[in-house]
Amino acid sequence: MMKIGFGFDTHKLEDNRQLWLGGILIPHPKGSVGHSDADVLIHAIIDALLGAAGLPDIGNQFPDTAEEFKGIDSKVLLARTMEMIQNKGFSIGNIDSVIVLQRPKISSHIPEMIKTLSGILKIGEEQLSIKAKTSENLGFIGREEGVSAYATVLLEKSS
Numbered sequence: 001m002m003k004i005g006f007g008f009d010t011h012k013l014e015d016n017r018q019l020w021l022g023g024i025l026i027p028h029p030k031g032s033v034g035h036s037d038a039d040v041l042i043h044a045i046i047d048a049l050l051g052a053a054g055l056p057d058i059g060n061q062f063p064d065t066a067e068e069f070k071g072i073d074s075k076v077l078l079a080r081t082m083e084m085i086q087n088k089g090f091s092i093g094n095i096d097s098v099i100v101l102q103r104p105k106i107s108s109h110i111p112e113m114i115k116t117l118s119g120i121l122k123i124g125e126e127q128l129s130i131k132a133k134t135s136e137n138l139g140f141i142g143r144e145e146g147v148s149a150y151a152t153v154l155l156e157k158s159s
């Protein structure tokens with residue numbers, strides 16, 4: 001059996017915040033705002049995984065009102081999500097994703113993101129695709145007020 005999942009996330013960017021993307025810290029004067037480390041790509045991937053497995057979404061699994069998740073490294077949330085997926089008998093076929101960010105240029109960081117996230121997900125690097133786009137200076141992303149990410153996931157279950 002194969003199941004497809006889709007995830008989307010967006011976070012506000014502000015001065016003097018850390019910019020965590022795909023599990024790594026990107027040097028930049030602005031960073032994303034959120035209850036956790038606000039890693040928009042990991043959050044989109046988590047929601048795609050949960051959706052494909054038919055599980056409640058990230059806001060239900062890791063509520064942003066819970067003290068336990070305040071400032072948490074999203075890699076921990078990703079690892080916990082992977083456990084839930086495996087407990088339901090699923091394995092990952094592949095993941096495709098897009099980060100939409102005006103600045104800074106992040107293409108040079110993508111190999112490290114792939115290495116980091118595929119390690120947590122225990123999949124081969126060729127099973128995870130991460131692409132970077134700008135919004136052509138349009139909208140809130142173009143004004144550098146926010147960052148978004150989209151992810152699709154294919155899960156497989158034998159039997």
Ligand SMILES: [Zn+2]
Nearest residue numbers: 009038040043
């Ligand atoms: Zn988020």
